[in-house]
Amino acid sequence: MATVRSLFTTAAAMASVFLSAGAVQAQAPSYEQILEGARKEGRLFVAVSSPGTPQAHAAIAKAFNERFGLNITIEWNAANPVQTGTKLIAERGRAGGSVDVVGAGGAQEASVLFERQILKPYPWAEVFGKQFPQIEEVANRVMKDLRGAALPILDATYGIGWNPKLIKDEDVPNTWAELLKSEWRGRVAINAFSLNPLDYYSFALGKDETLKMAKATLDNKPVLERGTAAATRAISVGQAPVGLSAFHIAGRSEGVKFKLFSDFIPLNNLYIYVPESAPNPNAARLFAAWLTTEGITVANAQEPLPRAGDKGSPLADMIAERVKGGAKILTETSLEDTKQALSVRSAIADLMTR
Known part of the structure; x- marks a missing residue:
């Protein structure tokens, strides 16, 4: 490499x-x-x-x-x-x-x-x-x-997935920051690979603030799973009522509802x-x-392959609605962004091994 x-x-x-x-x-x-x-x-x-x-x-x-x-x-x-x-x-x-x-x-x-x-x-x-x-x-x-x-x-457009058998729609958090509250301790399923897609938050918040979010997330004892699909499965089977998922993965998962966050939309x-x-x-x-x-x-x-650029598609409409409400899309627009995401991902991985 x-x-x-x-x-x-x-x-x-x-x-x-x-x-x-x-x-x-x-x-x-x-x-x-x-x-x-x-x-x-x-x-x-x-x-x-x-x-x-x-x-x-x-x-x-x-x-x-x-x-x-x-x-x-x-x-x-x-x-x-x-x-x-x-x-x-x-x-x-x-x-x-x-x-x-x-x-x-x-x-x-x-x-x-x-x-x-x-x-x-x-x-x-x-x-x-x-x-x-x-x-x-x-x-x-x-x-x-x-x-x-x-x-x-x-x-791969990330947001929050939830199991409607375990939580009411109106009680589901709207931002990652809300998941850091003590009431969600041990109740959130997240990808164990550098807390993906948290590295994308550095595009809006910077590296230091993103690492603070990573530490707060880990301190809240999330249910860590090997991949976003695995985290979504944990929601589906009731291992956690909510968790970080992606539009296309949640759409393929039985018993999981999905929405984009209201403030930031990580998009890979x-x-x-x-x-x-x-x-x-x-x-x-x-x-x-x-x-x-x-x-x-x-x-x-x-097997749905949603793309944000496909106008009139469910994903495009969902993103447009959130952006209209003030949400910001977080995505790589250059190889410099890719470099930054790699750096933050590496730092989060280091934080997780301490």
Whole structure:
């Protein structure tokens, strides 16, 4: 794993080189070339964690092949993007790679690969604009520092989940700060991984105040679980009446209601991306462009992949309502933000081991 300093200095230097319009245009193939290349390749190795069910994978594969008249065999492994990234780094320099499409990693996971040139910007709109008119707008949702190197697949949007069998809706706290009151001692389920997404609060409060919140949270003896999904499960089974959850996770969990906090909305953009070592690069590019535009409706019918940028969607409407009431969205808008979040996350992890 690269040091934070080398990661960001290298990424900044690379951005100035790879994002030049002339360089992108010179390398751009035609859509027809991509489609013919995909037909010849005939296979696709996908390592995307969400959607994660076999039923969703089968429905997406069927719709993809029917849309383009292909007969591509798609092998889908719902692997963690951190593990896949580590694998890609280990494969770097070898004759061929083993993964075509990776996800759903955030800026942290993507930037580690970007820094090593395992990911490079790609002219999505130029190649696929006629087939998928929305591809330019979708591609531009990615932070500027990584634009072209990834496409948005899902926004992990955090708030509070609760079990309505254990607590009345009107008694559910509206902010993280309210969860620090003594009445919630031992009654809140939270992700044990650096109290995710507390690091995002540093974008509004600064590092010192965020660490004070972390200490107060730990002093209140939360129910710590291995991941946000696990924390949501703890709410579902009644281990805790409330807890930190995410819109898409709560929506997939039986017996859990969800709302965004009224003051801050932590939002982690999750991406899919095609490594330069992809063994089937044409099929991979076509699949990534289709899945994040037309194909997102197919995926959503199986396993919701909410994105804040999809206007009129339940998540977009929920966010708009909160923002209208004064809530502030906390998200990474640059690799400097990613660097800050990493620093705060590390400090919270240190605090938890004391």
